[in-house]
Amino acid sequence: MDSIKLWTEEEQNFYGKNVWRESTIPEEFTEWCTSFSGRTALISGEEQLTYGELYKRCIEMSSWLAERNVRRGECVLLQMPNSIGFMIVLFAILRIGAVPVLALPAQRASDVIALCALAEPTHYIGVNRYLSTDYGEVTDRLRSEQPQIQIITFSTDEDPDLMLRECRSSYPVEACHGSNLDIALLLLSGGTTGTPKLIPRTHAGYSYNYRTMASITGMDGDSVYLNILPTAHNFSLSCPGIFGVLSRGGKIVIAGSGSFDEGFELIARHGVTITAMVPTLARLWAEAVEWDEPDLSSLKLLQVGGARLDPSDAEFIMKRFGCRLQQVFGTAEGLICCTRPDDPDSAVLHSQGRPISEYDVCRIVDDEERDVPEGQTGELIVKGPYTIHEYYRAGDRNKGAFTVDGYYRMGDLVRLREDGNFEVVGRIKEQINRAGEKIAAAEVETLLLKHPCIESCAVVPVKDEVLGERICAFAIGEEVKLNEVRDFLMNNGLALYKLPDQLVFIDRWPLTAVGKVDKKRLSQIGAEAA
Structure with a gap:
């Protein structure tokens, strides 16, 4: 794994302020599974695993992967659909100390080839097909253009629920005990340049991210999270996402698609209390509520993020769902802003919230990086305890993304409202x-x-x-x-x-x-x- 700038003098204070923990994500995962061993962790269709069962399966999978030469410090490109199997493989990779590179299920061969050229993974882990998507072109091109990569493909024909029960091995492998400042995983940037950029998230920063969001959203052992968006997306992983829910002993219900027919049934059946959507999906589901009349009485919080939500849509969605709406605005590179569940409707409908951490340093600047007058619109730049300092292997491309004094350029035009919330323009x-x-x-x-x-x-x-x-x-x-x-x-x-x-x-x-x-x-x- 390449070295990367992860430590500054300013950040040394985060230990004393109890912002960063000294543990790594797989070490925290072990704590969760031990503390909540008998509770249900994951549900997918008719299948489910308790925390104790999930932990056992991850140990078995880490041995199975280690037998196939997955090693500490190496990158592993993971492209799997939302499933219990995705969770098992992800935590197994982390347990070994390898670095998962998270590709989205909808990405095709050209995207995957570009990611491999950048990350140089030793392994590609995926499925042969899912729903209407056949991944044969992806694996064929990998074999042709990246022959050094070992390909592991799970068959949804033989294991449609991706429970991966046969992936067991007696190969001995000990859990990796690395540094909390090591790179935990590489996320894909949502930029529109056409050239992929990978986001190196450390154990310390990412843990702080999902723990803080779990606190803000009120996650506890009674929380039931419906996972609709791709799990490989930062929104689904850490806002609070699967990491935040598992850290509090909650339950994750995995949807097979973004269909409201399936989603409404899952909410009613499992008593879902929180879910997350992008605006287009939330609007579609809200329209369906009017004529489908589903039982959404258990739902307490609907998170909407990933793109700007218009105030009229926000009002329509909140009225149709009948629960609190939380606007989430941020970036996989770090900064997360959100409205709070107890905010007045005026803030929830007309703003995209405020930073989740008191240690986030945000500035709104003009084209010459001068702070704009109060209430005026400018570009949001940020640094803080969970925002990256540079992209992975980006070289000179980092110069346009970061200021000379370490602020990340969000690329968003915002103004600061009188109530302290950002409005994204x-x-x-x-x-x-x-x-x-x-x-x-x-x-x-x-x-x-x-x-x-x-x-x-x-x-x-x-x-x-x-x-x-x-x-x-x-x-x-x-x-x-x-x-x-x-x-x-x-x-x-x-x-x-x-x-x-x-x-x-x-x-x-x-x-x-x-x-x-x-x-x-x-x-x-x-x-x-x-």
């Missing part, structure tokens, strides 16, 4: 440069959603020979003409130069691997539709 890369004028897509989207014929929308830049970039609005709903929409927006106070130049109605949104609206694809569609 948009992404810097989602600004549209129309004839030299910078337009925040989120501002136009917010007003578009007030139109009675528009149910949901997205505003993107499209290359234009005259303007440089033109404003293209995509919408789902009852079709109306562009000039009618422009008149509506002007009557609602939108400046002339911010009005859409193009309007395209579509039936459904193209989505990224984690369920976000794929704005890059929308820009391509807009160019083709011109």
